[in-house]
Amino acid sequence: MNKKEILTIPNALSFYRLAMFPLILYFILSGRESLFALFLVINLVTDVADGIIARRLNMVTEFGAKLDSIADDFTYLLAFLGIVVFKLDNLLPHIHSFVLWFVLMVLMIIFSLIKFGRLTSFHLYSFKIGGYIQAFFFIILFTIGFITPLYYFMVIWGILAAIEHLIIQFILSELRSNAKGLYWVIKEQKA
Numbered sequence: 001m002n003k004k005e006i007l008t009i010p011n012a013l014s015f016y017r018l019a020m021f022p023l024i025l026y027f028i029l030s031g032r033e034s035l036f037a038l039f040l041v042i043n044l045v046t047d048v049a050d051g052i053i054a055r056r057l058n059m060v061t062e063f064g065a066k067l068d069s070i071a072d073d074f075t076y077l078l079a080f081l082g083i084v085v086f087k088l089d090n091l092l093p094h095i096h097s098f099v100l101w102f103v104l105m106v107l108m109i110i111f112s113l114i115k116f117g118r119l120t121s122f123h124l125y126s127f128k129i130g131g132y133i134q135a136f137f138f139i140i141l142f143t144i145g146f147i148t149p150l151y152y153f154m155v156i157w158g159i160l161a162a163i164e165h166l167i168i169q170f171i172l173s174e175l176r177s178n179a180k181g182l183y184w185v186i187k188e189q190k191a
Helices: 009-029 033-056 062-116 125-143 148-171 182-190
Strands: none
Touching: 009 033, 009 062, 033 062, 033 125, 062 125, 062 148, 125 148, 148 182
16 A cells, blocks of 8 residues: 555545544533534534545545544444433433444444454445435434434434345455445345
8 A cells, every 4th residue: 555545635534533533522521512513513524525535536445445434433433422422311212223223333343343353344325325314313413403203214224224234244255345235245246
């Protein structure tokens, strides 16, 4: 891997998201809901931006895919933690679905570490779309408030995406990036 593959705009945005982790975590732990929400939204926007820039400017690399996935995992962790800390009253009537989604996300990580010895960087379409839905829900939650149908749309999508991710991990014999989705993995397996 050369320096040119590492020093790209998409990777800088992913590094930014990683660097903001301690600050956003501090905002959660110190009860600064507005700053938490603002900086997490910035992380979510940079996540979208790094993917668009990487594809449009042909800066997609294996290193960038892995870095983006790690930054995504940390951003997910912050979002889950922030929702639990700041919006637990809204969440309690729906806690079972939230816990199921969280457990599936943790299982994805554990299964990947056990089977492949590292984290995945599949970048499934279902996860990308789910990320947009989650970002929209998050913005609505911290500006307007908790909207139950939107919450269930987000959680059901997240659960289905996590199940797809786990199935792909089970099917693949070796880890690779940018798998797109179960349809494409099965199609490749048949070819």
